[in-house]
Amino acid sequence: MSLKDQTTLRVVLYEGNGAQPLEASDRFATMTALLEKGFAVTRATGEGRVAPADRTSLLVLGRFDGGRAPQAEDTDNQVNIRFQDISGFDINRVGETVESVRTETNAAKHGDWKPWFPVIDYDRCTNCMQCLSFCLFGVYGVDEEQKIQVQNNDNCKTNCPACSRVCPEAAIMFPKYKAGPINGDVVSDADLNRERMKIDISALLGGDVYSMLRERSEKAKSRFSKERDADKALSERQKCLVKLASAGDIPPEVLMSLPSPEEIARRAEEAKAKAQAALGAK
Amino acid sequence: MTPPRILYCNCTYAQVVPKEVKEAVLKKLCDSGVAFDAVADLCEMSARRDPSLKRLAEGGAVRIAACYPRAVKWLFHATKADLPPGSTEVLNMRVQSADEVCAALFSGELKPNLPAGKVSRPSAAELPRTEVTV
Numbered sequence: 001m002s003l004k005d006q007t008t009l010r011v012v013l014y015e016g017n018g019a020q021p022l023e024a025s026d027r028f029a030t031m032t033a034l035l036e037k038g039f040a041v042t043r044a045t046g047e048g049r050v051a052p053a054d055r056t057s058l059l060v061l062g063r064f065d066g067g068r069a070p071q072a073e074d075t076d077n078q079v080n081i082r083f084q085d086i087s088g089f090d091i092n093r094v095g096e097t098v099e100s101v102r103t104e105t106n107a108a109k110h111g112d113w114k115p116w117f118p119v120i121d122y123d124r125c126t127n128c129m130q131c132l133s134f135c136l137f138g139v140y141g142v143d144e145e146q147k148i149q150v151q152n153n154d155n156c157k158t159n160c161p162a163c164s165r166v167c168p169e170a171a172i173m174f175p176k177y178k179a180g181p182i183n184g185d186v187v188s189d190a191d192l193n194r195e196r197m198k199i200d201i202s203a204l205l206g207g208d209v210y211s212m213l214r215e216r217s218e219k220a221k222s223r224f225s226k227e228r229d230a231d232k233a234l235s236e237r238q239k240c241l242v243k244l245a246s247a248g249d250i251p252p253e254v255l256m257s258l259p260s261p262e263e264i265a266r267r268a269e270e271a272k273a274k275a276q277a278a279l280g281a282k
Numbered sequence: 283m284t285p286p287r288i289l290y291c292n293c294t295y296a297q298v299v300p301k302e303v304k305e306a307v308l309k310k311l312c313d314s315g316v317a318f319d320a321v322a323d324l325c326e327m328s329a330r331r332d333p334s335l336k337r338l339a340e341g342g343a344v345r346i347a348a349c350y351p352r353a354v355k356w357l358f359h360a361t362k363a364d365l366p367p368g369s370t371e372v373l374n375m376r377v378q379s380a381d382e383v384c385a386a387l388f389s390g391e392l393k394p395n396l397p398a399g400k401v402s403r404p405s406a407a408e409l410p411r412t413e414v415t416v
Contacts, residue, residue, distance in 0.1 A: 007332055007333050007334055008321075008327060008332055008334050010334065024312060024313050027312045028308065028309050028312040028313075031308060031312055031320060032305075032308065035292040035294060035308075035320055035321075035322045036292070036294055036322070037322070038294060038322040038323070038326070039322060040319070040320065040321045040322065040327075040334060041319075041320045041321075042317070042318070042319045042320070043311075043312070043316075043317055043318055043319075043320070044317050045315055045316065045317045046315075047315050047316055047317060048285060048287070048288070048316040048317035048318065049284065049285075049287045049317065049341065049342075050287060050317045050318065050319050050341075051287065051289070051319050051337045051338045051340070051341050052337055052340060052341045053337070054333065054334065054336070054337040055333075056333070056334055056337070108330060108332070110294075110322060110326065111294075111295070113326075113329075114295050114296070115295050115296075115323060115325040115326040115328075115329045117325075117329050119328070119353060119356045119357055119360060120356065120360075121352060121356050122356070122359070122399075123397060123399040150360065153329050154329070173352070173353050173356065175298075175325050175349060175350070175353040175357065176293075176295075176296040176298050176325060177298075178298065180350075183298070183349070183350060183353065183376070184349060184350030184351075184352045184353025184354075184356075185350050185352070186350075186352065186397075
């Protein structure tokens with residue numbers, strides 16, 4: 001399933017003219033429940049401004065006067081507007097109503113995927129293509145002007161910040177990461193030095209983590225062919241993975257799910273070729 | 283002067299914003315008489331390239347209760363919905379207390395704080411059509 005271009009159902013909690021305000025505790029509970037289910041909610045009152053309307057489907061909830069929801073439609077026929085009186089509804093019923101409208105309007109379904117993906121800080125990015133040549137999962141690509149961009153964020157491996165570790169400018173963020181500057185915190189000189197040190201460590205280990213994996217694996221294979229010692233080969237690979245996990249804060253499950261060494265080699269070459277082509281075309 | 287809009291992000295799909303902070307901020311917003319927009323998770327919307335982010339970025343001055351300003355700026359940019367740099371204030375619920383965030387949300391003076399960024403020539407795609415030379 002592609003994550004792209006699905007819009008969110010906009011729910012409006014209407015408390016303006018022609019409707020009774022909700023009790024404060026009901027309002028908070030309703031807001032919380034809808035946000036936890038992934039919806040965007042606008043609270044509309046007589047005071048303050050909210051984001052303008054667009055072509056998103058609108059579901060307007062309220063305790064309307066007389067218990068009757070108004071009838072209205074967009075005369076330009078661009079916005080699908082529905083009104084629902086929620087007088088006497090409990091939280092569950094409100095939730096069910098909204099979910100049913102979401103299905104009918106084909107709006108995005110939420111919660112199937114933890115939003116873990118890289119976000120590029122173009123103020124810092126130098127378009128060096130390290131991230132593109134590093135990532136084995138095809139997350140990065142270039143636009144028509146050969147500028148690096150995140151193209152397939154749903155290919156990203158949850159909780160893996162490895163590409164941000166190879167970025168020499170600390171330009172790659174994962175906003176849900178635990179610590180700065182990867183989480184979006186300000187990048188300090190100390191952070192930059194630390195990031196550079198990590199790359200040096202990676203270089204010391206053998207150029208990049210994937211070539212390191214490959215080399216280790218080949219060594220293990222050759223030993224395996226000589227000694228026929230499968231346990232030793234496995235132990236070698238495991239040692240390598242542990243080292244990688246701690247150096248790059250890469251979740252063990254990501255490392256354990258890496259493809260075979262041959263496939264890693266193929267993908268690494270493919271990614272590098274893409275990066276070189278992009279750099280050459282500039 | 284028209285007060286800025288308020289946008290609240292619930293960071294629903296991760297536990298990186300302290301629960302007590304986001305709940306207290308949302309409660310305060312709900313208890314006030316003020317209209318506001320709330321989204322479940324700006325990251326998730328950005329990942330989906332949700333066109334709604336354009337609507338949320340438009341409409342003038344805005345205060346956003348979310349996380350780090352640098353992250354918020356580029357999450358919007360990723361969907362081609364840049365926030366107005368001179369009239370956006372981002373309040374960081376990851377590091378600020380609920381009281382600090384609420385005080386700023388309801389204060390009169392907007393303090394824009396998006397990272398300024400480097401000065402660079404816009405790409406051809408970013409220039410208005412009339413300025414593109416053939």
